[in-house]
Structure formats: structure tokens, C-alpha cells
Amino acid sequence: MLVELGHFALILAFGVAIVQTIVPMVGAHRGNAAWMALAEPAATVQFLLTAFSFAVLTWAFVTSDFSLQLVYLNSHTDKPMIYKITGVWGNHEGSMLLWMLILTLFGALAAWFGDGLPTRLRARVLAVQASIAVAFFAFVIFTSNPFLRLEVPPLNGRDLNPLLQDPGLAFHPPFLYLGYVGLSVSFSFAVAALIEGRVDAAWGRWVRPWTLAAWMFLTVGIALGSWWAYYELGWGGFWFWDPVENASFMPWLIAAALLHSAIVVEKREALKSWTILLAILAFGFSLLGAFIVRSGVLTSVHAFANDPERGMLILIILAVYLGGALTLFAFRARAMEAKGVFSTVSRESALILNNILLAVSCFVVFIGTIWPLVAEIMFDRTLSVGPPFFDAAFTPFMVGLAIVLPLGSILAWKRGTLERAGKALIGWLILAIALAALAYAVQSGNSALGPIGVALGVWVVGGALADLWMRSGRDHWTVRLRRIGRLPRADWGKATAHIGMGVTIFGVAAMLAWEKEDIRIADVGDRWAVGQFEFQLDDVRQFQGPNYLTTMADISVWRGDRQVSMLNPEKRFYPVANMPTTEAAISNGILRDVYVVIGDPQAGGGWAVRVYLKPFANWIWGGAILMALGGCFSLSDRRLRIGAAAPKKTTPKAVPAE
Amino acid sequence: MKRLTLILALLASPLWAVEPDEILDDPVLEDRARELSQGLRCPVCQNESIDESNATLAKELRILLRERLVAGDTDDQAVDFIVARYGEFVLLRPDTSGANLILWIAAPAMLLVALGIGWTAIRRKKTLPEALSDEEKAELEKILDT
DSSP states (O other): OHHHHHHHHHHHHHHHHHHHHHHHHHHHHHTOHHHHHTHHHHHHHHHHHHHHHHHHHHHHHHTTOTTBHHHHHHOOTTSOHHHHHHGGGSSHHHHHHHHHHHHHHHHHHHHHTOTTSOHHHHHHHHHHHHHHHHHHHHHHHHHOOTTOBOSSOOSSOOOOOGGGOSHHHHHHHHHHHHHHHHHHHHHHHHHHHHHHTOOOHHHHHHHHHHHHHHHHHHHHHHHHHHHHHHHHSSSOOOOOOOHHHHHHHHHHHHHHHHHHHHHHHHHHSOSHHHHHHHHHHHHHHHHHHHHHHHHOSSOOSSOOOOOHHHHHHHHHHHHHHHHHHHHHHHHHGGGOOOOOOOOSSSHHHHHHHHHHHHHHHHHHHHHHHHHHHHHHHHHOOOOOOOHHHHHHHHHHHHHHHHHHHHHHHHSOSSSOOHHHHHHHHHHHHHHHHHHHHHHHHHSSSOOSHHHHHHHHHHHHHHHHHHHHHHTTOSSOHHHHHHHHHTSOHHHHHHHHHHHHHHHHHHHHHHHHHHOEEEEEEEOTTOEEEETTEEEEEEEEEEEEOSSOEEEEEEEEEEETTEEEEEEOOEEEEETTTTEEEEEOEEEOOSSEEEEEEEEEEOTTSSEEEEEEEEETHHHHHHHHHHHHHHHHHHHTOHHHHSOTTSOOOSOGGGSOOO | OHHHHHHHHHHOOOOOSSOGGGOOSSHHHHHHHHHHHTTBBOTTSSSOBTTTOOSHHHHHHHHHHHHHHHTTOOHHHHHHHHHHHHOGGGBSSOOOSTTHHHHHHHHHHHHHHHHHHHHHHHHHSOOOOOOOOHHHHHHHHHHHHO
16 A cells, blocks of 8 residues: 555656646746746655655565565565665666655755745746656656566565675765766756856856755765775776766766856856856766666666666657757857956966866767767677776876866966966975875886876875965965965865865876785685785685675784784675675775685685785775865855855955955 | 585685686786786676686686787787687777777867867957056055055
């Protein structure tokens, strides 16, 4: 009964979304206030209905209601409770419902926090947002209904894919979806602005927090996914340039470009049409991601629900929304006249360069991802585009971005001088080169990757610090330090995010350049050295877990006579799914990770053991966390917190000079 | 306990990428093999290189590659040997022949176009009034200092 209510709530939400698409839009066109006012309660109701529906599905998973086909296919009574809950979105239908939950949540948030918006724009934004929901409600209800019943409920379920029985599943998809779907709000703002035919500084200020929030969630989601792959797949890779990863990376790159160009709109009323285009493309790439993940057109390690028919429908949604928005853009873009004037050397120009590099790097990822498809259809060639291509074609853009970032972020608005920026940065440049030379001298081998990573990392981090320092004016250094503490949070956000970028660049380069690997057969009691550590296989035990059998090794890690840690890598077997998994054991450290994997027993006795030393591995995700944290700071800035549309009450003097 | 061991041993499917028994004694040769196998795709897997893959075919290809290297093949010869048998599908780094040239040139070309458009857009902007003259600068300094 409850399940039917959940199903009904979903259909009702679909109906509400249709009403919310049409009535406020027509109301805005005719200037009918009552019709426009419908949008807000409708968005709230839509969200509540979807939330109820989602809660019902979760309840079905928690109580193992195998009369639901979805629960039968993806759950089992022996499964630990946390995986019963996360199993809700560990499959196509359930994850679509999560997508809907977040989509309607963002719609409701846009309604709740939209008080400052002009009524007409607000009605249009909510109507466009609802129209996206209409498309996806239809997709869920007609092709991916999670509430289908089985005529004869089986005694037990078929269990969740063991690879997904991991805490990673609890957080990785929800964060990613918060990012993907969050970009729908930017999209709605862009389309609404195109319908209005007006983009001004206020619009830039309204659209930025949504983009920032989406970008932040996407950053966390991608980092979590990469970390999950790192510890789960058993050899410590963290990025594979897999189509599905690329699908999340493309909107991230475009969103990063968008939140930079929206600053220019907000502060200088320039780059308007370009910003609108980015807002459309960012969500377009989110939809493309959904298509790649759910259609099975491109083979990938973690695509699920490969169903061409569903893929076709998403492709139609993509075509309608992206095509429609771009057509509208073509007609209306001319109406967006730029006001701000700036010289060639200025923050505006630097941000244009930032946008070019981010957009083109996104294009590299895009063409590499779809090229196998294009080559097969148009040139009849079956080929692969893998990590070696992306490493070669993508990396130069990131290097370029890292080189210009400190310079660009320090230039003045409107008209800057390179001399002033250079003076502030020259110290950091020298330090970066010196440390790179040191790294080159110390490392074994003569790969350039590590030293370049060091140089770029120091340069970007130093640039962000120099930026903060410059903002503190000219005074005694104690006064300046105090002033830095009082800088607006947006400045802190900028510095933190840029530092995060530098840290990640360094982490990636350092880990790839200096990692060590050791593969061997070890008997119980054997001791061997890798790098500065010694490893000893103390024991191998076998026992039964809640829903798996496991082989667990005790491997002690030594440094001289001191035991550094005890690692317990496992090899599990899940009988219901008939699938083995490796559980690596990792000793995390600031300077290095020790990563140990146990393999099969060997014919001649002993066990296969793999040991990796991964220097600075955690810096990769640490940097990502800093980037997201920077987003948080920026989001909590006073300027965005208080009613953005309220007319300026303060004198321009109180606005921080930027 | 014994039964458990037996079950595990029976069920243990190859879960690993490079296994200890495959590794060549010559470290230089082994390094070359690792390097090359990271660029070769496992034909039956979902987007994995033979270096990472656990599939039986990937293992066979790793051994085949090592055999070619031990036999004295150059890197190119060894890779060509495998491509001749499994098609260009196994190359994770597509070559630059024919239409693939588009793939490789697209991004740099796009960058040039974008830079061109960006540059003209910036240049086309209405020119700003001239920078401050020296006298004006001096005057400004005076105001700021007081």
C-alpha cells in the first residue's frame, strides 16, 4: 500500500511540474501576478511529493520488500543496513529517483531563496526549472519506474554488486548529482534571461551562488569517486579517463569557467552572452553525462543500466533542451550588450584567457570521449581513445592554466600592469624554480614530471598568497596581517580554491612521478624491503563476513626497528553475486601512502603480495577539498548572503576595492 | 575452516593485473613491457589496459608482449605484432593516420581560434582614456599620502 502511495506521489509530482511549467510562464508573459505566484508553492509541493516517493522506496529497501522488482534485483536480507540504504541509488531506477529528488530540491530552493528576484524573472526561472523536471519525471515514470511490483515475491534478493558495497556509494553519487543537477538552476537562469532579453550585473550575482554550489558539489563528488577508485580497485589508480569519469569532468570544467565569467558579468557587465552560453553548455554537459552513463553507447567500467531505448530518450531530452536553449541564444544573444570597457592587460582579459583554456580543455575531453563513436560511424574504424591520449592532449592546457593563474588573478580590473603583478610574484617564481631544481637533483631518474609539478604547485599556491598579501594595502606587516584576516570571505574563497588547485597539481605530478611498486610471492614470515620501508607477511587468515567470505593477510610495516603500522588487505568473495573483490589496505600519511594488496595463493606455496608506495597521494584529494572549501567561503560572503537584489544602501566606499 | 579454504581456493578467480610469475628477470625489459602494456587495451574488458586488467586474455597478451620483447623486438615491432592480430582497437593512444588527425589537431586548432576570437574581442572594445600622466600620478600620490 505504502509503495503504491509512493508511486502515486511521483505521478502527482509529474502533474504539478507540468502545471508549474505552463502557468507561471504564461503569467509572466501576460503580467498576471497570481499566475506567476503559483510557481513557488508548486515548487515546494513538487519537492515534498518527490521526497515522499523517495522515502517510500528507501523504506522498501530497508525492510527488504522483495515484492518490488528493484529491491529483489539489488538487495539481500544479509546485506548490512548501510548498503541497504545506499543500494537505493546503486541502480539505474533508484538513482534516477535520487536525481529527481535533487532536481526538485533545487527547484524548491530557487523558489525559497528567490525573494530578491524580480517577480517576472523569478516566475520564468521556476517555470524553466519545472520544465526540466517534467522531462525527467516522464523519463522515470515511463521507462525507469522504480515502483514496479513482482507478481510472486521471491524469498530473497539477488544482492547489490559487491564493488558497490562500500561507503563510497553513500556519498559519491549524491554529491555528483547535487553538482549535475545544481547546474540546472544556472541553466534555468540563463534561459529565463534569454526570454527576458536582459542580463545585467544583478543577474550575474544571482546566478553565481548556484553555479558555485553546483561546482563545489561536483568537485567533492569527483574527488570522492577518484578516492573510491583509488582504494577499491586494488592498484591505486585515481583517474582513468573513462567515459563516465569524463562525463562528470566536462561539466566541472565548464562550471569552473562559468563561475569565473559570471564574476565579470557581476562586476564589469561584460562577457554577458558568453556567460549565458556557458550556463547552457554546463547543464548540457550534465545531460550528456547522463546519456553516456545510462545509454551504454560508450563502454565504460562503471556505466549501469545499459539500455539503448533509455539512451534514446535522454538523447531526445538533451536535444530538446540544449537545442532549444541554443536556438533561443542565437536569436537573443545580440540583445546582451556589454557595458564594461577594459584594456588588454586587465583582470577581464585574464579571465577571458581562463575561460578559453577551460573551455578548450573541456573540448579535448569531449572529443576524446566521443571520438571512438565518431570514428566507428563515419570512418568505419573501431578504435580506442585512452589515458595516453588524454595525458598528452589535456595536460598542456592545465599547465598553461596554472602558469597564467597567479598573474591573472593579481591583475587589476579594467586596466592592470604586468610590472606590478610581476613585482608581487617574482619571489614566488624564483622559489618555484629553485624547489623544482632541488626536486630534480634529489629524485632518482630524470623524469621532468615531478619537478614540473613542484614548480607549478609552488607557483600557484604562492600566487594565491601573494594575492592576499597585495590586498592588504601598504602598511607595517602586522597591520597588513590583521587586514588580511578581515578581507571579505569571497577573497578568502578565491585564495583557498586557488591554493587547492596548486596542491592537487602537485599531488598528481608527485604521485605519478615518484611512486614505487613491488610485486612478489611471499610466504608467511617473509620480510622484504620496498623504498625506506620493510614489510613482513605475519599471517594469512580466512573467515566469514556478514555476506562474504574473506582471505585476510596481516602485513606489518617497519621502518628500521620501529613498526609503522599493521595492514590487513583482504580478498573477498561474495557468493550471492558470485563475484570476488580486492580490499586494499592503506596506511595514509601526509607525505606518502603505503598501499598493500593480497592476491592468490601460489601453486608453489606462498601468496602473491603487491606493495605500492604512493608519495603525496592524499594531496590530490586534499587539494580538491580545499577547492570545495574555497567555494564554501565564497558562498558565505556577505554580498551573496544578504538579499542580493536589494538596492545598494551603502556608499560605494564600503564595497571592498577589487 | 578447511572447507572454507577449499571453497576460497576453488572460487578464487584471477583478480590481479600483473602477477609475480609473469615478471621478467631482466628489469630493463620488464620496465619496457610495463610501459607498453599500459598503452594496450584489453580487448574483452570495459576500457582497461592489459596492465590493469584481470581478464585471462589480458594476461595472455601480457605474456605474449613479453615473449616478443625477449625475442628481441623493438617497442614498435612488439606493439605492431599485437595490433596486427587484434586491430587498432587495442591502441589506447590512437595513431595519427587518416581521420585520427582530426582528433589530434582539434584541440590545438580550437585553442588558436579561441585565442583569435578572444584577442579581437578585447581589441575591439572601445579604447580607454589614456593612462594618468606623470603630473596626475604625482598629484594622486600626494592625496593618498595625506
